[in-house]
Amino acid sequence: MHKSLGNQDMELPLKIRSVAGMTDDMFFDLCQxxxxxxxxxxxxxxxxxxxxxxxxxxxxxxxLGFQLGLWNRETGLGYVFDSSAGFTLPDSAVRSPDVSWIVKDRWEALTDTERSRFAPICPDLVVEVRSASDSLPDLQRKMEAYRANGARLGWLIDRENKQVFVYRADGSIEIKKGTSLQISGEEVLPGLTVEVGF
Known part of the structure; x- marks a missing residue:
């Protein structure tokens, strides 16, 4: 879908209203x-x-994923996922964060079958990077939904406005601004510091 915003053209996602009777397995097969x-x-x-x-x-x-992966390889504390990984959240939504991480014991508690499909789990860390086609309010709602479904830490990186929204499980949101920032994994990913350049 193409929408003109003044002098700027923007690609918007296509939304298909709920399809009656579509099961989780049917949605997985549709995606495959x-x-x-x-x-x-x-x-x-x-x-x-x-x-x-x-x-x-x-x-x-x-x-971003590379920095997270290096830290995870050194610590062995969990598993890192790219944007092609889908997760079935407790509210039944299926989401694919740009980068995500799940603590080791939670991921390993899932069965092989669960892990091979859209795993029924919300990542501990979710990262969304705003691209030119993304609406900031839509991404903010998505981050709130991740948190409501159990994400313990979330980073919404808004490159256009050179800011990062840090979502925490306690309900707080911190906004960091600047041309070059460091964000921390805090107590969720101890010792992790990620360089966020714009």
Whole structure:
């Protein structure tokens, strides 16, 4: 879907209203049959089809995931996931954060079958990076939903406005601003510091 905003054109995600009778297995099969598309499902059963990110955003996401992966390799505390991993949240939404992390014992408590599909778990850390096609209010609502479903720490990185929203399990939101920031894994990912450049 293409929408003009003044002089700026913006690609918006396609939203398909809830399909009656679509089970979790059917949604998983739909995603596998259309693997070239990135699809999520909200808690109401609506399917959201999103455009691929631009190359610059893809590189940015990789660099974030790489920093998290290095820390995780050294500590062995959990598992890191990229944006192609889908998770079934407790409210039945299926989401694919740009980068996410799950503590080791929670992930390993899942069965092999659960892990091979859209695992029924909310990551401990969720990271969303705002791309040119993303609405900031929509992403903020998504971050609140992650927190309501059990995420212990969330980072919403708004590159356009050079700011990071840090969502914590206690309900607080901290906004960090600047051209070059460091964000911490706090008590959720102890010892992790990530460089966030804009």
């Amino acid at each position: 049959a259309n693997s070239q598309l990135l699809m999520e499902r909200d808690k109401h059963g609506n399917i959201i089809v999103m455009a691929p990110t631009g190359s610059d955003t893809g590189n940015y996401n990789f660099e």
